[in-house]
Amino acid sequence: MAAPVLVTRESSRPGGESPRPLKPVRVAVVGLGRAGLAHATVLATIPDCELVGAVDRRGEARARLRGLGYRARPFASQPRMLAALQPDVVFVCGPQHERAAAAREALEAGAAVFVEHPLGVTLEEAEGVVARAAETRRPLACACSLAFTPVFGRAHDLVAAGALGSVRQARSSMFVSRVFDNAHPVHHQPGPIAGGVLAQIAAELLFVLVWTLGRPVEARATSSRMYGNLEDEVHAMMTLAGGAEVGLDCSWSMPGYPEPATVIELEGDNGKMLVSDDGIEADLAIARGGLGAGQTRLRSAELPQIAAFDWGGEATYLMDASFLAWATGGPKVPNQGEFALQVHRVMDALYRSARAGGELQRIEP
Amino acid sequence: MSKRRFEPPRLLLAAASLRRAARVPRDRMLEVAERYREPESLAVTVSKALNAGAEGVLATPSPVLDTALGELGRVVPLYAVLPDLPHTGRHDLNPGRVDPLSTDRVNDGGMGTLWTRISHAWLLARRDIGALVRLRIEAEAGRIRRKALRGVVVAAGITDLALAGEHRIFFERLTSFIHGRFGARAAFETLNLGLLLERLREWEVRPDFVVGPVNPRGVMTKPSLPATLDEMARSQVPVVATQLRATGLVTLDEGARFALDHGALGLAPDLADMDDVGAELTRLRGWREEKVRLEGSRSA
Numbered sequence: 001m002a003a004p005v006l007v008t009r010e011s012s013r014p015g016g017e018s019p020r021p022l023k024p025v026r027v028a029v030v031g032l033g034r035a036g037l038a039h040a041t042v043l044a045t046i047p048d049c050e051l052v053g054a055v056d057r058r059g060e061a062r063a064r065l066r067g068l069g070y071r072a073r074p075f076a077s078q079p080r081m082l083a084a085l086q087p088d089v090v091f092v093c094g095p096q097h098e099r100a101a102a103a104r105e106a107l108e109a110g111a112a113v114f115v116e117h118p119l120g121v122t123l124e125e126a127e128g129v130v131a132r133a134a135e136t137r138r139p140l141a142c143a144c145s146l147a148f149t150p151v152f153g154r155a156h157d158l159v160a161a162g163a164l165g166s167v168r169q170a171r172s173s174m175f176v177s178r179v180f181d182n183a184h185p186v187h188h189q190p191g192p193i194a195g196g197v198l199a200q201i202a203a204e205l206l207f208v209l210v211w212t213l214g215r216p217v218e219a220r221a222t223s224s225r226m227y228g229n230l231e232d233e234v235h236a237m238m239t240l241a242g243g244a245e246v247g248l249d250c251s252w253s254m255p256g257y258p259e260p261a262t263v264i265e266l267e268g269d270n271g272k273m274l275v276s277d278d279g280i281e282a283d284l285a286i287a288r289g290g291l292g293a294g295q296t297r298l299r300s301a302e303l304p305q306i307a308a309f310d311w312g313g314e315a316t317y318l319m320d321a322s323f324l325a326w327a328t329g330g331p332k333v334p335n336q337g338e339f340a341l342q343v344h345r346v347m348d349a350l351y352r353s354a355r356a357g358g359e360l361q362r363i364e365p
Numbered sequence: 366m367s368k369r370r371f372e373p374p375r376l377l378l379a380a381a382s383l384r385r386a387a388r389v390p391r392d393r394m395l396e397v398a399e400r401y402r403e404p405e406s407l408a409v410t411v412s413k414a415l416n417a418g419a420e421g422v423l424a425t426p427s428p429v430l431d432t433a434l435g436e437l438g439r440v441v442p443l444y445a446v447l448p449d450l451p452h453t454g455r456h457d458l459n460p461g462r463v464d465p466l467s468t469d470r471v472n473d474g475g476m477g478t479l480w481t482r483i484s485h486a487w488l489l490a491r492r493d494i495g496a497l498v499r500l501r502i503e504a505e506a507g508r509i510r511r512k513a514l515r516g517v518v519v520a521a522g523i524t525d526l527a528l529a530g531e532h533r534i535f536f537e538r539l540t541s542f543i544h545g546r547f548g549a550r551a552a553f554e555t556l557n558l559g560l561l562l563e564r565l566r567e568w569e570v571r572p573d574f575v576v577g578p579v580n581p582r583g584v585m586t587k588p589s590l591p592a593t594l595d596e597m598a599r600s601q602v603p604v605v606a607t608q609l610r611a612t613g614l615v616t617l618d619e620g621a622r623f624a625l626d627h628g629a630l631g632l633a634p635d636l637a638d639m640d641d642v643g644a645e646l647t648r649l650r651g652w653r654e655e656k657v658r659l660e661g662s663r664s665a
Contacts, residue, residue: 018588041529045560060492067492069530256395258385278390299390301584301612308588310556311525 018306021048021324028053028087030078030102031094032061035116038316039091040065045309046321053085078102082109089327092116097191100125104132112139112327117203118194119340123348130337139327140337145315146204146262147211147334148322150303155264155275156212163282163289164268167213170246174205176260178252182228195351196230202250205262207343209246211334215342215363217241221350222358226253236350371550373574373603375631376650377444378414380424382637388585389612389637397637407433410636411441413643418650421515423576423633425449426508444516445509446554448501448523478503494527495535499542506547516550517543518576524553528561533568540572552576556585559593562600571602576633578608581615581623597628605631610638621649625656
């Protein structure tokens with residue numbers, strides 16, 4: 001007899017306007033490492049979401065999920081899971097070099113697919129996944145929790161509403177204290193990975209920049225390696241179609257940042273805006289986009305906190321629940337596959353530039 | 366063991382910010398870290414807190430805290446938040462950090478955990494979260510002076526993992542384990558207070574208390590502020606409220622009054638919530654006592 005599945009309870013009092021699937025949805029998680037476990041935890045708390053299957057070739061990882069109380073049916077291989085369960089949605093969270101193939105396979109099986117970032121180890125892999133999603137007409141999204149962090153979402157909305165007018169210049173940074181020697185597990189992955197700090201961490205900041213400001217047309221970057229073959233720091237400069245310059249600095253080897261710290265400074269025709277994990281500070285010449293003239297300070301905690309479950313903050317819940325909503329007929333998500341591919345192209349250009357010693361690279365549409 | 370022995374605390378000094386685990390603005394976190402970098406300054410603050418009526422310290426043991434408490438020359442009641450979880454987050458690339466109960470640390474604790482390792486071998490092999498947590502708590506609580514250990518508070522990172530998995534047995538057995546093994550209060554810290562209270566009520570599981578965010582702005586109150594307040598009103602499990610200042614949106618006075626008015630039994634403001642620990646805790650203690658008096662006279 002098959003193990004009983006966990007059916008998430010219908011919340012008696014859902015949190016405000018928290019996103020949720022429009023109808024009951026059956027979900028499987030592929031890969032039960034850090035990301036897979038986090039998604040399983042959050043998915044289990046989303047109303048109308050049923051975690052039906054979990055895939056990991058490691059018996060220990062499957063046991064760990066069961067040990068946490070989950071009753072999702074465990075599988076050692078994705079094809080078997082897809083054939084047995086035919087889930088509506090698959091969250092692909094396995095090792096990076098396996099994600100693109102797993103995503104294509106799940107799309108071909110008719111599932112909507114959410115892939116942990118990056119979408120592929122190479123740009124070609126990412127393009128292949130997005131092409132398959134288009135062919136199968138199934139929803140595809142790539143993780144970007146920063147876009148679902150309320151403060152960065154609000155900053156995007158303010159810029160889109162024209163609060164700053166035309167943006168002339170942007171600077172940004174993302175720092176975290178993680179990699180301080182080559183013994184760090186990121187240097188010992190089971191297969192190739194997309195890159196170092198830019199691909200693993202700052203890709204989310206890059207996503208938010210492209211989402212908020214538009215796609216750059218050219219880019220240049222330099223990088224430095226201190227602890228191994230992956231870059232530990234990147235300094236990048238991108239140019240938007242209108243001529244605005246966008247800078248990005250990132251490091252995963254910066255002391256003093258046990259939690260990641262992200263900052264974006266924007267300067268436009270109508271004033272300036274500073275966006276950080278702690279909030280938004282704006283100084284506008286005239287009232288626009290919902291902000292008054294002069295200085296405005298909006299703290300993160302003042303923004304609506306609509307996620308119904310806190311797992312390291314709001315973002316993971318909102319990201320997963322929004323995707324399930326889209327997969328069941330709701331509105332599209334900002335991190336849909338096609339957009340994630342655009343961001344991947346920018347990242348690819350930055351890596352090409354860094355390899356060429358900072359040479360300017362065109363970014364193809 | 367009498368139930369009275371496990372009465373929940375009414376006022377604690379929380380010290381999550383020492384490990385940068387409290388959710389406050391980065392500038393405030395750095396300020397607190399700098400202020401308490403030397404154990405001597407932390408010892409002075411803890412002493413003031415105890416003199417002001419705090420019944421103990423709510424914190425995960427750390428070298429700085431251990432040194433500070435050692436300098437005081439008196440037993441400081443500790444409500445230990447265990448197990449000691451590393452910082453985690455989606456940007457964490459270290460798989461060991463992913464699994465808060467990595468087997469790397471299962472053999473900590475030496476002879477103190479031998480019996481659990483033998484008697485729970487099957488559950489440990491199945492990576493049952495209850496058995497793994499039990500082992501980690503035994504190992505870590507074993508390093509705390511028994512006289513000082515007044516309570517074991519299961520860390521939110523674990524509580525919420527088991528909560529999402531609806532692991533009723535985890536909550537049930539861990540409570541009785543902590544009572545039996547340490548003779549201390551058994552509690553659960555959570556970032557999803559409303560949901561935890563709802564499940565505990567449905568499962569009829571009653572730890573001595575739970576620790577979670579309560580504030581008038583609804584910051585970190587999940588699944589929502591109304592749902593959390595509703596559960597607090599219905600629950601028979603006492604709540605010790607944290608995040609009283611809503612990361613700085615309200616004053617400590619507003620947050621504390623709100624929490625007490627909505628049924629919180631205890632308060633646990635963090636070091637990052639206060640500038641003058643002695644004065645502010647004295648005021649909180651006064652309100653608590655006044656509220657108890659008023660309720661007593663009303664019921665009389």
